[in-house]
Amino acid sequence: VRVRLFGPAAQLRAALGGASGVEVVDAPVSIAKAPDPAAAARSQKDASVVRAARAVADGEADAFVAGGSTGAALAAGLFNAKRGRGIHRPALAIPVPVPGAPVTLLDVGANVEVRPEHLVQFAYMGAALAKVVLGIEAPRIALLSNGEEEVKGTPLVREAHAALRGRAWAGAGSFVGNVEATQITQGAADVIVADGFTGNVALKAVEGASQATLELIRGAVMSSLRAKAGGLLLRRALRGLKDEIDPEGAGGAYLLGLRRLGVVPHGRFSRHGYAAAIGLAARGVEGDLIGRTHAALEEAGALRRAPSAPPSSVPTS
């Protein structure tokens, strides 16, 4: 994988040391802290994230990875890599690190408000991701709700449930109904669909609670000499576990629905997490995630139709 890195060149070169395979492009303007990321991405053509998105739009690179600010990454992607044909809204889709049963959750933050037809597209986009990136042949697709029964949920969830239930799934996988948030970490579905607000809350609640539980275990291990001895014996077995549920290891979220691929790691990731994000982007490119997402939507007839001609204004009577 070849990496082109946009940012303040002197600082980046110093941080990189002699790392090979990285080309540094001096782009010292940052809009990561801009109060209105969309306006900033439109007006600041020299911002590092805008230049990275443009390089991808121009075919100079295959995917962009941007962790400064989700809003800025989204806006730079939309204005430069452009929305895919027939796509209502791009979505952030993350393979949640659940050991043994990775689950694709989307949208985790691109759209705080959506319509039922957006959730339908997210379902097919997530299914394509689960196939291409996680190798799941017939993904089980579910809607996140406050109960498994189809009468549960907001009007949005109930309408999306009816729309998903009524579709032919064929090769795309299958719709298994609603899941509760408890089930995210229980392998009840391969793809879990939500609006960007709920998905963001669910993802962060899972990440926070997993980390908090590990911290508690660490505290228990340090609570007595006897426990410390136990911790030493367990160290090797627990090390692998910590890596398996580490959000950094998963590399962040795919930005799907544009004409080119984007990956959005957490802004707080260390270099380990950014490396994983670059790996995630490479896997998406190698598997043609964008092309296969589009093909899945097309095959399912889930692409937005071009606006139909306006009704004739000639009176019929």
Next chain:
Amino acid sequence: VRVRLFGPAAQLRAALGGASGVEVVDAPVSIAKAPDPAAAARSQKDASVVRAARAVADGEADAFVAGGSTGAALAAGLFNAKRGRGIHRPALAIPVPVPGAPVTLLDVGANVEVRPEHLVQFAYMGAALAKVVLGIEAPRIALLSNGEEEVKGTPLVREAHAALRGRAWAGAGSFVGNVEATQITQGAADVIVADGFTGNVALKAVEGASQATLELIRGAVMSSLRAKAGGLLLRRALRGLKDEIDPEGAGGAYLLGLRRLGVVPHGRFSRHGYAAAIGLAARGVEGDLIGRTHAALEEAGALRRAPSAPPSSVPTS
């Protein structure tokens, strides 16, 4: 605490053995599986949950505990114990078992759709709970959102943020702004306010991820002889931890906003969880949770005003 238990008497007596302090009332009709719990609670006057709620409304008992179906408990409570004066909507408020920093989360499922003024009332209700039940003198109150910045969130969250920000808090605690779901388990706030859909998702995501992480640790401990030996040495230190984050130990959610107190445990709780739910109800009654919730809302001027008189129909001209 004296307990009156409504249900199929013969089965209950057999299950109770010789337990003392429990009076069994034969009420064999159950509406826990009714597809429309509100209709069932209205028409099935003999259902066990309706009889329990009526006993509380009639002053025969101080609080009701109902874990069969949240919808049925809510409906039975509303129709019998009635909504409190000036309350928009009752809410389910749960002390989330976070060791060292229990956090009150509400609404966790009574209202899938709310208006900003409902969230304002929930904030004061949660603050009263944190004071009375958890002994927190000046609770820090936060809104659950997809980012800490006040521009983050759905229109509902942004409007509620502005309304909460603009209020005088005085003795009720303080509004500390938005929190992300990662912060639920980090002690960032004492009371976290959300609509019932988002709160339900957040609670279940936290519970699911905590349990899943403990399961993973258990798996790691069993993975080798060396790890098993470590697990034996750690057993005592980890036992307390498991109890501390066990949802059953917390006893479930308070149903606030009625004229009498309700407690809603998970339907899947064992007898240990139901005992905790009864304890939760007793603590709420002893601390006069209902009275103090109402007083907090009144003091803050957050009660719904009686509908004002219709405008005079006499033309002024």
